[in-house]
Amino acid sequence: MEGVLKDIQFSYQPYLLKFKFDAGTSRGVLKEKVSYILKAVSKHNPEVIGWGEAAPLPKLSIDDVRNFEEVLEGTVKKLSGMSVMDSESEVLEWVKTNISENFPSIHFAFETALLDLLHGGKKMIFDTPFFHSEKAMPINGLIWMGDREFMLDQIDKKLAEGYSCIKMKIGAIDFDQECDLLGYIRKRFGAEKVTLRVDANGAFTTKEALEKLKTLHEFDLHSIEQPIKQGQLPEMESLCRLSPLPIALDEELIGIHNLEEKRRLLETIRPQYIILKPTLLGGIGSSREWIGLAESMDIGWWMTSALESNIGLNAIAQFTSIYNIILPQGLGTGQLYHNNIDSPLRIEKGEIKYGIGKWGLEKKLA
Structure with a gap:
């Protein structure tokens, strides 16, 4: 047949x-x-x-x-x-x-x-110029939470590696120290040189969130992800309306599967951006629905991997590459592991590309 x-x-x-x-x-x-x-x-x-x-x-x-x-x-x-x-x-x-x-x-x-x-078992999820090593995509350099020295060391390394977009996780150490780290970057590079994003992972309370967003705005940030915990729709709508800093929904999207429920969420909150993690949102089909709705409402978006191995990262990167990408994506997590599965994925000067190299699936999974 x-x-x-x-x-x-x-x-x-x-x-x-x-x-x-x-x-x-x-x-x-x-x-x-x-x-x-x-x-x-x-x-x-x-x-x-x-x-x-x-x-x-x-x-x-x-x-x-x-x-x-x-x-x-x-x-x-x-x-x-x-x-x-x-x-x-x-x-x-x-x-x-x-x-x-x-x-x-x-x-x-x-x-x-x-x-x-x-597609013939070639690790080709989508047939795009990215897969054929003809086009790279910009990504952000991720700064993980930790003590001040650990975070400062990461910042220096990412800037030296040529990233033009830095994303810093906040909410774990003292807020003033986190602002000092953002100030450190801004003293060296203005917003025209380095784009700064922060991700609070819902760490702010609803009472303190707006004042903290006003403080963060002073550092010429691109956006903040999920300033308060998900599920507080009236409070999040108010923040998106009043904040001087653009807000991106992340955890807020998790667990919402029905197309009309997705539409209602975006129409209610009206965020400036949404973050798409296919592993958490139901895969490619579900993520496509989110993208279609967001674009119809003039809401920006970018894709982010969620600590998958290079197998999942490869699929997410290829999925992302079917779109006309302008914003840096969150696809740099392949560097996190001692024992990641070998792949042709490469990161150079703040871009991810499908380079020349072999997959190590059979060796690692023997």
Whole structure:
């Protein structure tokens, strides 16, 4: 039967990623993280393999649950032996129909494994100039939370590496110290040279948020992500309306699956930007819905990886590359691990590109 990926067999393998440093967020410190690498093979062409990654983010993903692996194993068994129409739209619809929306990272893993399989098992999720090493994308340099010296050292390194956009996580140390660090960058580089973003991960209280945003505005920041915890819609709407500093929604989008619910959220809050993390939001199909709604309302957006290995990062980068990218994206997390899976992804002078190199999947997952 022509035009069908027939009799697909799925399997998975846990993979423990180890950070090069203690990765601090407002929700705690990460030293290591488990990802689940998904493999898709058609019985009729077993040499062609599609790869995906399910990587729920601890304390943030809605599918960060105790029985996650049990659910993944059950999904793999249930869907093995099925066939999928041989087209991108049919793959996305098949995943949406067959996998619960309560497990967004599993959605993303199956989407990307099947799209890889669809394109011949070449790690090509989308056929774009990015994949063919013809076009790079700008990314931000990420400054992780920690003590002042640790953060200062990261800032110096990112600036020396040529990043034109720096994103600093805030909310873990004293606010005045964080402002001092922002001031340190601004004394060396004006806003025309280096774009500054901050990410509060919901660390501010509703009472203090507006005053802190006014203080942060003095540093010529591009935007702040999620200043208060998600789920406080009237307060977030008020902040977006009154803040002198543009606000980007991040955690606020998690757990919202229905298209009309997405529309209502954006119409209610009217943010200046939204942040898209496919692993947390239900994958490619769901992220496309968010992008379509945002663009129809003149809301800006950018894509961010969520501590996936290079398998997930590759898929997110290729997905991002189907759009006309102007803003720096949050796709620099491949450098975080001692034991990441080898890939052609490269970061040079504040850009990510698909360079020359081999994948190390078979070696790492043997």
